[in-house]
Each structure stands twice: as C-alpha cells, then as structure tokens.
Amino acid sequence: MGEAVSRKRGKEENVKKQRGKMALLINGGRVVDPLLELDEPLDILIEGGRISRIAPRIEKEGVPLLEARGKVVVPGLIDMHCHLRDFNEAHKETIATGTRAAALGGYTAVVCEPNTDPPIDTLENLNRWIDTAQGNGCVNLHTKVCVTKGRHGEKLTNLKALIRRPWVVAATDDGNPVVNDQVMARAFAKAREYELLLTPHCEESPDTVQAFRRNNPLIPLPDAIAFYKREPHYVARDLGLAEKAGWRVHICHVSMAESLDLIRRARARWIPVTCEATPHHLTLTEKDARKCGPDAKVNPPLRTKEDVEALRQGLKDGTIDVIASDHAPHAPEEKARGWEQAPMGVIGLETTLGVVLTALVHPGVITLSEAIERMSSNPAKILGLPGGSLAVGKPADITIIDMDEKWVVDPRAFASKGRNTPFKGWKLRGKAYATIVGGKVVMREGELLV
Ligand SMILES: [Zn+2]
Numbered sequence: 432m433g434e435a436v437s438r439k440r441g442k443e444e445n446v447k448k449q450r451g452k453m454a455l456l457i458n459g460g461r462v463v464d465p466l467l468e469l470d471e472p473l474d475i476l477i478e479g480g481r482i483s484r485i486a487p488r489i490e491k492e493g494v495p496l497l498e499a500r501g502k503v504v505v506p507g508l509i510d511m512h513c514h515l516r517d518f519n520e521a522h523k524e525t526i527a528t529g530t531r532a533a534a535l536g537g538y539t540a541v542v543c544e545p546n547t548d549p550p551i552d553t554l555e556n557l558n559r560w561i562d563t564a565q566g567n568g569c570v571n572l573h574t575k576v577c578v579t580k581g582r583h584g585e586k587l588t589n590l591k592a593l594i595r596r597p598w599v600v601a602a603t604d605d606g607n608p609v610v611n612d613q614v615m616a617r618a619f620a621k622a623r624e625y626e627l628l629l630t631p632h633c634e635e636s637p638d639t640v641q642a643f644r645r646n647n648p649l650i651p652l653p654d655a656i657a658f659y660k661r662e663p664h665y666v667a668r669d670l671g672l673a674e675k676a677g678w679r680v681h682i683c684h685v686s687m688a689e690s691l692d693l694i695r696r697a698r699a700r701w702i703p704v705t706c707e708a709t710p711h712h713l714t715l716t717e718k719d720a721r722k723c724g725p726d727a728k729v730n731p732p733l734r735t736k737e738d739v740e741a742l743r744q745g746l747k748d749g750t751i752d753v754i755a756s757d758h759a760p761h762a763p764e765e766k767a768r769g770w771e772q773a774p775m776g777v778i779g780l781e782t783t784l785g786v787v788l789t790a791l792v793h794p795g796v797i798t799l800s801e802a803i804e805r806m807s808s809n810p811a812k813i814l815g816l817p818g819g820s821l822a823v824g825k826p827a828d829i830t831i832i833d834m835d836e837k838w839v840v841d842p843r844a845f846a847s848k849g850r851n852t853p854f855k856g857w858k859l860r861g862k863a864y865a866t867i868v869g870g871k872v873v874m875r876e877g878e879l880l881v
Contacts, residue, residue: 453477453480453495453870453871454476454477454478454479454491454494454495454870455476455477455494455495455496455497455827455867455870455872456474456475456476456477456489456491456494456495456496456497457474457475457476457477457497457499457504457829457831457867458474458496458497458498458499458500459472459474459498459499459500460472460473460475460499460500460502460503460504460831461502461503461504462475462485462503462504462505462821463503463504463505463799463800463803464505464506464803464808464820464821464822465800465801465803465804465807465808466506466804466808466819466820466822467820467821467822469821470799470800471487472487473485473486473487473504474486474487474488474489475489475504475821475829476489476491476494477827477829477867477870478870479870480826480827480869480870480871481824481825481826481827481870482821482822482823482824482825482826482827482829483823484823485821485822485823497831497865497867497872499831499864499865501833502831502832502833502834502864503799503831503832503833503834504821504829504830504831504832505803505807505821505829505830505831505832506803506807506808506811506818506819506820506821506825506828506829506830507537507538507539507540507807507818507828507829507830507866507867507868508536508537508538508539508540508784508803508806508807508830508863509538509539509540509541509542509806509807509810509811509814509816509818509819510533510538510540510541510542510755510756510758510780510783510806510810511541511542511707511753511755511810511813511814512542512544512630512683512684512707512709512755512756512757512758513529513533513541513542513543513544513755513756513757513758513759513779513780514529514543514544514546514547514605514757514758514759514760514776515529515530515541515543515758516529516547516548516760517529517547517560517563518547518548518549518559518560518563519547519548519549520547520548522762522848523760523761523762523765523848523849524760524847524848524849525567525848526563526564526567526568526572527567527568527569528846528847528848529541529758529760529780529847530567530568530569530570530572531569531846531847531879531881532758532778532780532781532845532846532847533569533570533780534569534570534866534868534873534874534879534881535780535781535846535863535866535874535877535879536756536780536781536782536783536784536863537784537830537832537862537863537866537874538570538780538830538866539570539571539818539828539829539830539866539867539868540570540571540572540573540816540818540828541570541571541572541573541780542573542574542575542600542601542810542814543560543564543572543573543574543575544574544575544603544605544606545574545575545576545577545582545602545603545605546577546582546604546605546606546607547560550577550581550582551574551575551576551577551593552576552577552579552580552581552582552588553588553589554589554592554593554596557574557576557593557596557599558596560574561574561596561597561598564598569868569873569879569881570866570868570873571816571818571828571868571869572598573598573599573600573814573816574598574599574600575599575600575601575602575603575605575630576588576590576593576594576599576601576602577602577603577604578590578602578603578604578609578615578618578629579604579609579614579618582604582605582606582607583607584604584607584608584609584610584611584614585611585614587614587617587618587621588602590602590618590621590622590625590627591621591625594625594627600628600814600815600816601627601628601629601630601681601814602618602622602627602628602629602630603629603630603631603632603683604631604632605632605683606632606634606636606730607632607636608631608632608633608634608635608636608665609631612668612672615631615668615669615672616672616675616676619672619673619675619676619678619680620676622676622678623676623677623678628679628680628681628813628814629669629678629680629681630680630681630682630683631665631669631680631682631683632683632684633662633663633664633665633666633669633682633683633685633690634659634661634662634665634684634730634731635659635661635730636730659730659731659732660687662685662686662687662689662690662731663687663689663690663693666682666685666690666693666694667693669682670693670694670697670702670704673697673702673703673704674697674700674702678703679703679704679705680703680704680705681704681705681706681707681753681813682694682704682705682706682707683706683707683755683757684707684708684709684712684731684755684757685706685707685708685712685742685745685751686708686709686712686731686732686733686734686738686742687731687734687738687741688737688738688740688741688742690706691706691741691742691745691750691751694706694750695750698750705752705753705809705813706750706751706752706753707751707752707753707754707755708742708745708746708751708753708754708755709754709755709756709757709779710754710756710779710782710783710786710787710790711727711729711733711757711777711779711853711854712731712733712734712738712739712742713739713742713743713746713754713790713791714739714786714790714791715727715733715739715853716733716734716735716736716738716739717732717733717734717735718736719733719853720732720733720853723853723855724770725766725767725768725769725770725773725851726766726777726850726851726852726853726855727777727853728766728770728773728774728775728776728777729757729759729775729776729777729853730775730776733853743791743796746791746796746797746801746805747796747797747801751805752805752809752813753805753806753809753810753813754783754787754802754805754806755810756778756779756780756783757776757777757779758778758779758780758847758849759775759776759777759778759849759851760776760778760847760848760849760851761773761774761776761849761851762848763850763851766850766851776851777851777852777853778845778847778849778850778851778852779852780847781845781846781847782840782852782854782857782859783806784806784832784861784862784863785838785840785859785860785861785862786854786857786859787802787806788802788832788834788859788860788861789857789858789859789860789861792861793860793861799834807819807830808820826869826870827867827869827870828867828868828869829865829866829867830863830865830866830867831863831864831865831866831867832861832862832863832864833861833862833863833864834860834861835860835861836860836861836862836864837858837859837860838858838859838862839856839857839858839859840852840854840855840856840857840859841855842855846879862877864876
C-alpha cells in the first residue's frame with residue numbers, strides 16, 4: 432500500500448514538473464468531454480496550468496485568448512502505446528522528434544514501450560530513459576518497463592524497484608509474448624502485489640518465428656506465418672492468469688475477431704480486462720498490406736476483412752476500450768530491405784486522429800464522444816493518469832480539433848523520423864488544430880511552439 436502511495440506521489444511530482452504556469456482563455460469551442468457528458472459550446476479558463484473554470488461565457492481581463500469557435504475542444508489525447516526509440520536507435524526516432532510528432536497529432540501525453548535498445552529492464556536503464564525524457568519531451572511522457580530481463584521471457588525484472596520510480600505506468604515485454612506460462616503466472620502474482628498493470632503483447636515475435644523455421648526447415652513459410660495467428664492462444668492464457676491472480680490485465684493491439692470473443696466472454700465472467708486496437712487494424716486488411724509493401728509490415732499483421740469488421744463492432748459496443756497508435760518508426764533504408772527483411776512496425780502519432788475521424792467518426796461507426804473516450808478518458812482511467820477530462824482542477828491538457836480540415840498524408844512532412852506509414856496519400860478530414868500541455872500551447876495550426 433505504502434509503495435502504491437509513493438508511486439502515486441512520484442507521478443504527481445512528475446506532472447507538476449511538466450506543467451507550465453500560463454493563463455489562457457479558450458473561447459467559444461464546442462466542448463466534448465465523455466466523462467463529464469458534455470457536448471456544448473463552452474469557454475475554458477486555464478490558470479496555473481490547471482482548468483480553473485468552464486462555463487458558457489467567461490470574461491477575464493488580461494488573459495490571452497485562444498479563439499476556438501467552429502472547433503472542438505476535448506481532453507488532451509493520450510497515446511498509451513508508442514515507441515520513441517532513442518538510445519542506440521536514435522536514427523529511427525528520439526524523444527525529441529517523437530514528442531514533436533505527438534504534439535502535431537494532438538497528443539498531450541504518450542506512453543513509451545520498453546523495447547528500447549538497451550531495453551528498460553534495469554533501474555540504470557530506466558533512470559537513463561527518465562534523464563533523456565526530462566530534457567527533451569514537449570508533451571507529458573510516461574513509460575512501461577520490461578516484465579523479464581532482456582525481454583527473453585525467462586527471469587523477471589526487479590518490478591518492485593522499477594515501479595517505484597515516477598513516469599512508470601505499466602509492464603510489458605513489447606514485441607515478445609512471455610512464452611513460458613509459469614513465468615507469466617509469477618509476473619501476474621507480482622503485478623497484483625505491487626498494484627502494477629500488465630499490458631501483454633499477445634503476438635508471436637519475429638525471434639520465435641525464426642527459431643521455429645530454423646528447427647523446422649521443411650515447413651514452408653506460409654505455415655510459419657500461421658504462427659502469427661496465435662494471438663487468441665496468448666489472449667486466452669493471459670485472461671486465465673488474470674482470473675487466477677485476481678488482478679486486471681490490459682491486452683495490447685487486439686487484431687483478431689477470436690481475441691475479441693475471448694475478451695467478451697471473460698468480461699461476462701467479471702475478469703477485469705481492458706484492451707486496445709490500432710487505427711491500422713481498424714481500417715486495413717492483409718490485401719492492403721500486400722499493395723502497400725513493407726511500410727504496412729507490422730506485428731500483429733494486418734488481418735482479414737472479417738477481422739476488421741469485428742474490430743469495428745468491438746469498438747462500437749465498447750469491447751475495445753482504447754485506440755492506441757503503436758507508433759513504431761524505422762529508418763527508411765531499413766524498411767526498403769523488402770518484405771522478408773524489413774523490420775515490423777508502422778508509425779501513427781501524426782495520422783491516428785485524422786484516420787479515426789475520417790474512417791470511424793465521420794461515417795458514423797462511432798461518435799466523436801466515443802472516439803475521445805477511447806483516445807483520452809479511458810487511457811487515463813486505465814493507467815491512473817491525471818488527464819482524460821476537462822473537469823475544474825484537472826491539469827490543462829487539452830486538444831483542439833478542426834473536424835473538417837481536409838489534408839493528404841505526406842510522410843515527408845512528418846516531424847517523426849519515421850516515414851513508414853500505410854496511410855501515405857490518404858485524403859483525411861479532421862486534424863488537431865492546437866495541443867495544450869499543462870496550460871502551455873505547444874502546437875497551433877501545424878506549427879510547433881516549443
Ligand atoms: Zn508496440
């Protein structure tokens with residue numbers, strides 16, 4: 432209990448440090464807040480980095496105005512799954528370039544995955560990441576830590592020590608499932624003891640697929656690729672372990688209809704599970720992957736039309752709690768190695784909002800309020816972060832959206848170092864107009880102000 436409290440305090444200090452002290456009046460926007468059940472024109476006054484008033488008409492002299500008439504004002508978007516690389520992979524992305532991409536995409540907070548090089552599996556590596564993040568990020572930053580040393584799935588990391596540090600919100604071996612059932616069962620026991628969220632990757636890693644091919648050279652590649660259909664196997668196992676441990680679990684980037692059915696059935700039995708889906712799994716199929724080439728090579732892979740339909744249904748009925756980008760940048764020359772050799776991952780920080788609005792909100796698959804719930808309120812709730820709502824007293828982390836801005840995805844214009852998007856050339860409708868972090872405008876009309 433004491434640890435949970437000190438962890439919370441650490442998080443609060445972290446937030447305080449990241450917050451500016453500016454006053455600002457956001458004028459005349461349509462305020463949409465799923466948690467407060469708001470969808471109406473309101474003014475928002477920011478003082479001392481927090482929301483100090485929200486009312487139909489606020490007048491306050493000497494406070495700078497941000498005109499939001501004709502725009503939508505929502506709680507700052509939170510991406511609970513992205514890769515900002517840095518360390519030995521600074522050629523792919525850095526905290527500086529990644530958070531600039533986040534601000535342009537309307538995100539006020541991002542959660543980084545721990546599969547950096549070196550991975551975040553020791554206090555030393557975690558401290559090094561925090562040092563880098565502290566000086567270089569222009570949005571709120573959080574990180575996950577590894578479940579096992581080196582993400583090898585064998586020896587648990589010192590979770591007790593790692594989660595005491597501020598910035599840490601969850602644990603995962605991103606990119607690898609923890610294959611060994613006993614090791615994962617021990618991870619769940621520790622997670623419950625330390626009140627730590629596990630966000631398992633129910634996917635087959637390239638390493639395990641390659642090892643399978645090495646050991647079974649006569650089995651043709653398509654059968655080896657069937658390994659990538661083992662997502663439901665790990666989902667079922669981790670739901671069982673969560674039930675046994677009596678502790679919640681958040682399943683990363685669900686991509687198959689069968690996985691969603693398992694999650695629905697688990698919820699009906701009161702197993703505490705949440706899950707996320709990515710914009711690419713909600714909009715693209717394996718056929719699109721073939722057309723697009725290595726820029727659409729991703730793990731879990733793009734699936735069938737039926738899976739995409741099931742995911743959209745799951746988003747609609749609330750089975751999918753979160754839309755996360757899984758922004759995974761690679762250098763263009765790495766992605767140019769051809770389908771077999773190119774690394775897995777697509778980027779998404781600068782396109783997710785536009786794709787969600789264009790493909791899901793405007794056509795009426797989900798409402799705008801439901802989209803904001805999946806991209807802000809729910810991530811905040813699941814991770815225990817202070818944002819996710821525009822309630823008075825909350826940190827002034829706010830996104831202003833132009834619902835009708837038409838634009839074409841041009842990877843050359845990205846702030847991210849990655850160019851690996853399967854949405855290249857897509858005509859989108861809707862874009863972040865301004866991003867406000869702790870009361871400070873960090874992006875406005877596509878221009879970074881940091
Ligand atoms: Zn990932």
